[in-house]
Structure formats: structure tokens, C-alpha cells
Amino acid sequence: MRFIEYGTIKKKAINRFALIYPDFYKAGNSNLGLHYVYNIVNQKENFSIERFFMDFERSIENQDMMKNYKALLFSLNYEYGVINLLRILKRNNISILREKRDNHLVITGGPLNINPFVLNDVFDIAFIGDAEKSLIEFLEVYSGLDNPKKQIDEFGKIKGLYIPEIHKENKIKRRIENLEYHPLYEPIQWGDFEESFNKTFLLEITRGCRSRCSFCLTGNALGPYRERSIEELLSIVKEAEKRTKFEKIALIGSDMPSYLGDVIFELTNLGYQISLPSLKLRDINENTITLLGQDTITLAPESSESIRFQVGKCYKDEEFFEKINLIKKHSKSVKLYYIFGLPGEEYKDLDEIIKFIKQSRKIIRTKSSFNPFIPKPHTPLEDQIFDYPLLKEKMKYLSSNLKDVRIEDLKGAFIQYVISLGGRDVGLYLIDAVENEKNISYSSLSKAMEKGEIEIPSSKKEWKRIEV
Numbered sequence: 001m002r003f004i005e006y007g008t009i010k011k012k013a014i015n016r017f018a019l020i021y022p023d024f025y026k027a028g029n030s031n032l033g034l035h036y037v038y039n040i041v042n043q044k045e046n047f048s049i050e051r052f053f054m055d056f057e058r059s060i061e062n063q064d065m066m067k068n069y070k071a072l073l074f075s076l077n078y079e080y081g082v083i084n085l086l087r088i089l090k091r092n093n094i095s096i097l098r099e100k101r102d103n104h105l106v107i108t109g110g111p112l113n114i115n116p117f118v119l120n121d122v123f124d125i126a127f128i129g130d131a132e133k134s135l136i137e138f139l140e141v142y143s144g145l146d147n148p149k150k151q152i153d154e155f156g157k158i159k160g161l162y163i164p165e166i167h168k169e170n171k172i173k174r175r176i177e178n179l180e181y182h183p184l185y186e187p188i189q190w191g192d193f194e195e196s197f198n199k200t201f202l203l204e205i206t207r208g209c210r211s212r213c214s215f216c217l218t219g220n221a222l223g224p225y226r227e228r229s230i231e232e233l234l235s236i237v238k239e240a241e242k243r244t245k246f247e248k249i250a251l252i253g254s255d256m257p258s259y260l261g262d263v264i265f266e267l268t269n270l271g272y273q274i275s276l277p278s279l280k281l282r283d284i285n286e287n288t289i290t291l292l293g294q295d296t297i298t299l300a301p302e303s304s305e306s307i308r309f310q311v312g313k314c315y316k317d318e319e320f321f322e323k324i325n326l327i328k329k330h331s332k333s334v335k336l337y338y339i340f341g342l343p344g345e346e347y348k349d350l351d352e353i354i355k356f357i358k359q360s361r362k363i364i365r366t367k368s369s370f371n372p373f374i375p376k377p378h379t380p381l382e383d384q385i386f387d388y389p390l391l392k393e394k395m396k397y398l399s400s401n402l403k404d405v406r407i408e409d410l411k412g413a414f415i416q417y418v419i420s421l422g423g424r425d426v427g428l429y430l431i432d433a434v435e436n437e438k439n440i441s442y443s444s445l446s447k448a449m450e451k452g453e454i455e456i457p458s459s460k461k462e463w464k465r466i467e468v
């Protein structure tokens with residue numbers, strides 16, 4: 001297989017860091033947060049950073065081994081990343097427990113640090129919240145130290161950093177930045193390695209969300225809504241063109257601005273194909289759909305109409321159908337995202353969902369996918385329980401009434417639930433399992449819960465120490 005990337009930074013520096021995405025290249029290289037860190041560290045004098053993925057055990061840039069880097073920066077976006085992080089350290093003969101590690105600084109960042117306490121005994125430093133400025137401040141301090149691992153206190157004054165050895169009890173405020181900086185070097189694959197967004201430049205148009213759906217981390221905990229102007233977006237693209245090569249642009253953001261149509265118009269005028277990973281119902285109009293020219297448009301009805309209103313996503317079924325009829329004129333299919341098991345959901349709600357999908361299929365080719373509801377910390381639904389037997393019943397009901405739908409594996413979702421609402425006890429359990437090559441599965445974790453070895457949700461709710 002040919003590996004051809006444009007936008008790769010190959011730099012020699014005294015301070016060499018590893019940037020590790022604990023998943024495969026396909027997922028990781030399509031993560032914008034990773035590109036932020038890659039650009040910020042590489043643009044600092046005397047520093048370089050090289051990428052690792054689970055299918056690339058040596059660095060992409062220099063094919064070097066992970067243990068040869070001074071600091072290991074992990075990007076944590078999904079719960080499975082926690083288990084993968086532990087396995088990666090073990091595989092590279094790097095001590096998992098912080099107290100046993102002499103040489104390497106292990107640093108984590110990303111949205112999963114909304115609850116960093118599962119890995120409390122592992123990392124030296126966790127970046128909490130937006131890191132574009134705290135990372136620069138960290139590098140400043142780092143460059144003045146002889147032995148950063150032993151002089152960890154020196155980082156204690158940087159806002160947005162959680163350092164377990166220093167911050168024993170106090171609260172840590174999530175750092176929030178305005179949208180100013182944007183990475184320009186995005187390594188983009190032109191060879192045979194797939195990415196989630198192929199040959200695509202990721203352009204962050206907004207951050208945060210103006211809605212507050214009660215199940216959603218973004219709306220409740222990841223900071224207020226911020227947006228970039230059209231002028232800024234165009235200038236980022238023009239600068240990026242000088243540094244990397246792409247033929248599409250994906251607009252990244254959970255909530256789109258009122259001028260979305262103009263942005264798409266300007267960017268298509270530059271000759272790019274534009275994609276939007278997901279669109280809110282109100283953003284769908286004749287103009288946007290025509291300009292996008294996407295074969296498939298993704299919508300997220302989430303649940304039945306009444307549950308949808310209860311969780312704060314206030315769209316009626318008929319509004320969805322108006323848009324599906326519009327989409328039909330310009331695109332070939334719709335993808336519908338659902339969450340099942342939300343509080344208050346009854347079988348009549350599942351019947352409504354089934355009816356909705358069947359009705360949509362009469363209008364346009366419809367793919368549907370279901371994820372079980374996994375409570376997230378810092379959301380109004382954080383105290384909800386992942387009721388495995390009930391969810392299993394509901395899953396069976398859905399699959400017996402609907403053909404060709406994708407339903408996420410419940411056992412895997414249970415593992416995510418444990419990590420999402422866990423505390424240090426979960427981390428120590430996982431460390432022991434990885435160290436001793438024990439299985440981490442639905443049954444091992446539920447047995448550990450029964451025996452009282454781990455407590456889910458953690459009654460201490462240590463994540464409340466993170467101020468959002």
C-alpha cells in the first residue's frame with residue numbers, strides 16, 4: 001500500500017514529542033484536534049511532534065519508536081481510547097502508572113478529559129478544555145526546564161492544566177478560547193490509506209452549540225457557541241492551500257452559523273466540494289442542499305417526537321418530513337441517527353420511530369442507525385443508569401421490526417458507560433487488566449461491579465471538580 005501524505009511536517013528539534021491517537025489512522029487523521037496540537041507544537045522553535053496511530057506503531061514522520069520521545073501526548077475523544085492508551089503504553093514498554101515512570105511525560109487532552117479521573121494514576125498532565133493557548137504556555141515553561149518530569153510543579157500555574165501531583169482536591173476550570181488560531185498544515189492522505197474524510201481539509205467553522213439537549217456533552221459542557229467569519233474562513237483556506245493538498249473541505253462544527261449558505265457558496269466558488277458531517281434541520285434549505293450536492297444527507301431525529309421535545313430537541317416529525325421531501329429533490333439518500341433508551345422512552349416511542357423510518361423509506365432511500373443512550377458526566381442526565389437487560393429487549397424489538405438498520409453493540413456501549421461515569425477505581429481495574437493481559441469485556445466489568453470492585457456511576461462524582 002502506498003502511503004502518500006501532503007502537509008506532513010518533518011522537523012528536527014531538541015525536544016521531540018509523540019502525538020498519539022489511540023485508534024486507527026483512518027479515524028485519527030480525520031480528527032481536527034490532533035491537527036491543532038501537531039501545528040502548535042511544530043511551529044515552536046526547538047520542538048517537534050510526530051504522529052502515531054494504532055496501525056502505525058512507529059512515527060509517521062521518522063519511523064521512530066515511541067519510547068524515544070520525551071513527552072507522549074494522547075488525544076482522547078472516545079471512551080475506548082482510555083483502554084487503548086493503556087495498551088499502547090504497555091506494548092511500548094512504558095510504565096503505565098505515573099509513579100513508576102521515570103522518563104516519559106504522559107499528557108492527555110481532548111473532550112474525554114471532561115472526566116479525566118479514570119486515568120488519574122496514569123497521566124502526568126491533563127489539558128482541560130481548549131488547549132490552543134495552554135499548550136503554548138506549557139511549551140514555554142517546558143523549554144526552560146532541565147527535567148520536566150521531576151519539575152512538574154513548574155507547570156502548576158498554567159490555567160487549564162490538571163496535574164494530579166499538585167491539584168489534590170481543588171477544582172479545575174475548563175479553559176475556553178475564542179476561535180482565532182486554526183491549523184494550516186493538515187497532513188492529508190493521497191495514497192491508499194483511507195481516512196474518514198478523504199482528501200479533505202477540515203475547517204472548523206464553529207465550536208460549541210446554542211442548544212442544550214439534555215443527553216449531549218457538547219451542548220452542556222464543552223463551552224459556549226463561537227463562530228468564525230466568512231473572511232477568516234477564506235483566509236485560512238488560502239493559507240492552507242500553500243501547505244497541503246486537498247480537493248474537499250469538511251465544515252466542522254456542531255451548530256452552523258446563519259451565514260452557512262454564503263460560506264458554502266464562497267468555498268464552492270474556489271473549486272472545492274463541501275461536506276457537512278451533520279446538518280441541523282433548520283440549516284436544510286434548497287440553497288444549502290443544491291450547493292452541497294451531497295449524495296447522502298444525515299439527520300438526527302434522535303427519538304420519537306415526544307422524547308425529542310423532552311430532551312430539548314424541539315422539532316416535530318412533520319418538520320423532518322418537509323426536509324426529507326426537499327432532500328429527495330437533490331440527494332439520493334438520508335441517514336437517520338437515533339438514540340434508544342433515553343429516559344421516559346416506552347415501547348410506544350419505539351413504535352413511532354419504526355413508523356417514522358418506514359415512512360421515510362417510502363420517500364427516499366433511508367439508512368438508519370441506533371445507539372444506546374450512554375449517560376455523560378456534566379449533563380442533566382448524568383445520573384441515569386445504563387439498564388443493560390432493558391436495552392437488550394428494546395434492541396431486539398427494534399431489529400425484529402426493522403430490517404437493514406445498524407444498531408451499536410450493547411456490550412461495547414456498556415464498556416463506554418463504565419469509562420464515561422467512572423472514577424479512579426475503574427482506572428485501576430483497567431490498568432490491572434491490561435498489565436496482566438486479562439479480558440476487558442461486558443461480563444468482566446459487570447462482575448467487577450457486582451463484587452464492588454468498581455462503582456458506576458461513581459458516587460464521588462469526582463468529575464464535578466472540573467468546572468464547565
Ligand code: SF4
Pocket residue numbers: 209210211212213216217218219220254255313
Ligand atoms: S445534540 Fe446537537 S443540537 Fe443538541 S446540544 Fe448536542 S450538538 Fe447541540
